[in-house]
Amino acid sequence: MNANQGRSPAMQHFASDNYAGICPEALAALLAANDGHVRSYGDDEWTLRVADRLRELFETDCDVYFVFNGTAANSLALAALCQPYHSVICHQLAHVDTDECGAPQFFSNGATLLAVAGEQGKLTPEAIVEVVTRRSDIHYPKPKVVTLTQATEVGTVYRPDELRAIADTARAHGLRVHMDGARFANAVAGLGLSPAEVSWRAGVDVLCFGGTKMGLPVGEAVVFFDRKLSDDFSYRCKQAGQLASKMRFLSAPWLGILENGAWLRHAAHANAMARRLAAGLAEGTGLPALFPVQANGVFVRLPGRIEAGLRARGWLFYNFIAAGGARFMCGWDTAPETVDRLLADIRELAAESA
Amino acid sequence: MNANQGRSPAMQHFASDNYAGICPEALAALLAANDGHVRSYGDDEWTLRVADRLRELFETDCDVYFVFNGTAANSLALAALCQPYHSVICHQLAHVDTDECGAPQFFSNGATLLAVAGEQGKLTPEAIVEVVTRRSDIHYPKPKVVTLTQATEVGTVYRPDELRAIADTARAHGLRVHMDGARFANAVAGLGLSPAEVSWRAGVDVLCFGGTKMGLPVGEAVVFFDRKLSDDFSYRCKQAGQLASKMRFLSAPWLGILENGAWLRHAAHANAMARRLAAGLAEGTGLPALFPVQANGVFVRLPGRIEAGLRARGWLFYNFIAAGGARFMCGWDTAPETVDRLLADIRELAAESA
Amino acid sequence: MNANQGRSPAMQHFASDNYAGICPEALAALLAANDGHVRSYGDDEWTLRVADRLRELFETDCDVYFVFNGTAANSLALAALCQPYHSVICHQLAHVDTDECGAPQFFSNGATLLAVAGEQGKLTPEAIVEVVTRRSDIHYPKPKVVTLTQATEVGTVYRPDELRAIADTARAHGLRVHMDGARFANAVAGLGLSPAEVSWRAGVDVLCFGGTKMGLPVGEAVVFFDRKLSDDFSYRCKQAGQLASKMRFLSAPWLGILENGAWLRHAAHANAMARRLAAGLAEGTGLPALFPVQANGVFVRLPGRIEAGLRARGWLFYNFIAAGGARFMCGWDTAPETVDRLLADIRELAAESA
Amino acid sequence: MNANQGRSPAMQHFASDNYAGICPEALAALLAANDGHVRSYGDDEWTLRVADRLRELFETDCDVYFVFNGTAANSLALAALCQPYHSVICHQLAHVDTDECGAPQFFSNGATLLAVAGEQGKLTPEAIVEVVTRRSDIHYPKPKVVTLTQATEVGTVYRPDELRAIADTARAHGLRVHMDGARFANAVAGLGLSPAEVSWRAGVDVLCFGGTKMGLPVGEAVVFFDRKLSDDFSYRCKQAGQLASKMRFLSAPWLGILENGAWLRHAAHANAMARRLAAGLAEGTGLPALFPVQANGVFVRLPGRIEAGLRARGWLFYNFIAAGGARFMCGWDTAPETVDRLLADIRELAAESA
Known part of the structure; x- marks a missing residue:
């Protein structure tokens, strides 16, 4: 049933960056963490250390949570930013709208994604203003969040000035800014800028920092730059089936790839x-x-x-x-x-x- | 902040069986699976093989799904068995009621857990009948599922005759039977019986077979013995953030522990x-x-x-x-x-x- | 703040047919029902009688439920037809998508509305086929229901042959057919056909029959022609806050307008x-x-x-x-x-x- | 099928105060409101007037919303006060726990009701402290709200000093106070105090003021004394199917019973x-x-x-x-x-x- 039967099992593909396995640095850290008994549910030294490391990386005192996958990371973050009767503005190619089987709507219990067009897979302030001001009656979900993907679903990246313009527009209309960073590392590398410049310094409130596509076996980090937004977020993760018992195996691999660049x-x-x-x-x-x-x-x-x-x-x-x-x-x-x-x-x- | 500071890092504890790491067999399989590019989301040979292996183990043509943790496994399985206005009968010490932060209610969008007492952490037919017949008016959630934990939260196990009596009672009242098997392996070992005897042959419809506490890094298996109940369950998992992209790292470790006993x-x-x-x-x-x-x-x-x-x-x-x-x-x-x-x-x- | 200040309070408008009050026949029945003590929650003679009357009107043994408004009627009916990971195909002008503030998503806990274009506010078999066959992967909600509005949001009506073609297409793709009949009476009157011809004989599974716009003070009827679909629907209504205690005041007005045409x-x-x-x-x-x-x-x-x-x-x-x-x-x-x-x-x- | 067949249809019963019909004052106001075309969805003079009247009655600038029934009023109010991973402390006889078929859990998408014992159907500060301090780990829903019923389900009433003690305890533990006032009028009459003394002056944040049992045909008022808590509550009502199109028929009857005592x-x-x-x-x-x-x-x-x-x-x-x-x-x-x-x-x- 598989197109590559008969070819070398080691053949590489271009279907997705999640076809790749665990990178050596992540694997080494995972193996190092597999030593003896360790407290569960994140109350372990690996998890504490990698959260600190992420705070250093982002040069700010952010709140960090580790969840199993990107669907959950984005959906839980969005659910923390809005109520069921709110709407989330996204690009029409946004993964949250096209490939998560309604997960944001499920986790938020009904929030609406409002998809808009935009060149090169990018949202623009103009498109946001248009959709935010289109309706203001009670029969239509009230806009509350802008979500953008960095790098985008078509392999482009937002420059800090583009992000800032979007964030300023969002702020002006009472919206929060969420960034789907399944490929945040690729964006940072592509721009040659610091993680902070590409996220909170440009106005992002919450970043879902993808780990899997960077070479981890499993797991993403939800990073709240505005810490008020993360109230009781650990309870939200737990209830939603996103709190790993052996958390060290989610967090330690992050250490492995962060500590040496x-x-x-x-x-x-x-x-x-x-x-x-x-x-x-x-x-x-x-x-x-x-x-x-x-x-x-x-x-x-x-x-x-x-x-x-x-x-x-x-x-x-x-x-x-x-x-x-x-x-x-x-x-x-x-x-x-x-x-x-x-x-x-x-x-x-x-x-x-x- | 940790009570065991100053002691050997390798000190073992008795707080939970999830303090232990990855067992050698699971780790070997994980490492073996970390080879080259592999299709994601479960469309890989490891996942197919381990599902077959579970069908062999259970001696029946069951449907198998892998999710990240026990909270999700139980909650998704229960959500598949009932609607928001239904109720689930459980023991008052049941983990689903006492330690999952309302996850079954979240995943099912409001189903009610009805907790009942019972000696040695076990449900009885009598207790089930009592709670099922207590109310039949529309102002009270209609009972639809019995969930039991095998081994129980207090380290006891249900014998097949006990399970059968419960399942017969459930059937007689139109209820499905779900088994929380976070420690199913311990129950099987304790009873000295086959997995089939301790599950579907005794009337269980769905089993959440715990992997983490058996020595896996992450992941549980949801096993539907009544395959009609698993309609579109893969969509349910996807939407609920429980479909791993690099699924091989959830499934291969199962192979590691199943293939050699x-x-x-x-x-x-x-x-x-x-x-x-x-x-x-x-x-x-x-x-x-x-x-x-x-x-x-x-x-x-x-x-x-x-x-x-x-x-x-x-x-x-x-x-x-x-x-x-x-x-x-x-x-x-x-x-x-x-x-x-x-x-x-x-x-x-x-x-x-x- | 009101544009018509200074004009006669009796001025009529064209904003919506819900600007009108209670019609005389409904009011007479409401007053007649306001006599003494009556069992609550629908266990009263008015409610039983009007349900029978609706069965006569539709010439079939349908299940009938009365809820407070159209938002709830449509949303509860759709929730009964699908799971959170399913999708509902609708016209892009459909009220359920444009004017119910995400209610279908809320009641279903996340089902997706897939809006498609169509002349004169009408869905076509072709459009349905296109959207149903566009994707079949697990990352996209699985289509499960077609909803159409009769009369449509732009004042047109589906003829029985159009409905039948849609229903046949739906059936062929495993979809159920829901009809938003907020203005069903206007459609029936416009077509000069029987209610049965415009609904179940043409393949409709569930009809939300609008009462408010016909001159009732409050309330709509949810009519299940396929009675298997209404399993435990009364529990669903109760839990969702849609079971009136003084039900007679919802049902009696229906009698008033049904009994004499x-x-x-x-x-x-x-x-x-x-x-x-x-x-x-x-x-x-x-x-x-x-x-x-x-x-x-x-x-x-x-x-x-x-x-x-x-x-x-x-x-x-x-x-x-x-x-x-x-x-x-x-x-x-x-x-x-x-x-x-x-x-x-x-x-x-x-x-x-x- | 009805026990009182053969007896006078006007026989009165003691099953529930919702067996009674519409009181004359409410009916007169309903009839008076049935005049010509009126803006829908609450943008009408009756609704504005009765909201003002309630503010006068409560001697404070509260926010007022009208919904269809008590199940919805309580559930929407509680959902506004907590997230799915929070818990609501109630008495074990509380109607929200025993007779609303899981509605609070449905509307809140999973919040947990923690029922406690108490003499005469009343919560006590001690019981609240006990349940709030019992657990503080992430595996258990975090307490966020206290709900109490005034008058209680067993016909007793809370005196202002009892309410104040409960509210102070709630405040001290970060909890909000919700009052199920299905029979609030009876409590006010029983105590011989002002509505303010029995609600917000004693620390209540939100009151669900029952209309149906006071003689209205349908409808309850949700009264937010802490107006910050009602952010976007009208959207919540709309999405949840609780915004009446012909709102005047919900609100005018309130005028009828409020204006003359x-x-x-x-x-x-x-x-x-x-x-x-x-x-x-x-x-x-x-x-x-x-x-x-x-x-x-x-x-x-x-x-x-x-x-x-x-x-x-x-x-x-x-x-x-x-x-x-x-x-x-x-x-x-x-x-x-x-x-x-x-x-x-x-x-x-x-x-x-x-």
């Missing part, structure tokens, strides 16, 4: 692989990237025969129809050779098609 | 340690166990000075007030020496007190 | 007033109705100065931006003179503008 | 009937009331043959098992003759039994 190196590598791919596509095949390659994804409109040919050769990748093309994601472990092999296959297929 | 060996060991502790207490200190020691927990009413003395010496354990005493849980890695050291400390303290 | 006469009158208005607009002002006038609403694109002029003269009506113009609703009590006065004002304003 | 006269009458009944029981039959008769209910332990005999004679009343006896409720229209007839029947039956 591995998180940023891996992200930079994935970004470099995406640029390598985009460059190869543009040069070798004349297939331009649909969006600026600012993080670890490349989107391209593939001729049908090339797409079919790639799948026949065992490559796994998604068609992101709403974004207008095929999506190729690079991970922390994507090898240059893998990129080059993909490019070679595309070139071959293009030549056959011609 | 490690799960049962570890459970039997933990049970043996509990019996060793109970025997030592009875003989050496005259402190009888409050409940038959049929799984991996020992409950005992400790004189205040002994309890204080143990804590002063760095021992971590819970007072389970509702059960009437201190709780000592043994894990897969609890060493006989640890048990003996605890017993020696208790004996010393008892002598001092005398 | 008043419901249909009033609806026919409102429809006639809408046609009178549309005809007058077309003839006298050259402003064509945006949609066929098949029920009791007229939609027209008003020049800004005419709109402003009408408001200055105290007329209340809505701009239904998504529908492309101003909305004029006629009620059971809309007088021909009111229509004529409005038309005269529009003609005057048009003349001034010219 | 009818609300208090009716309550005082009902209370007097209860005292008449209790006195007659004590004197004529030696059956003492189980609780002080401070409002409009009488509870008495009836010998089985007397109870059966009353039912055989067509009397409707409830057995309130948890309260220990039969419950006899008096309404605004309970006639002295009805009380006397019941007493005569009891005396006869007692004589037969003797």
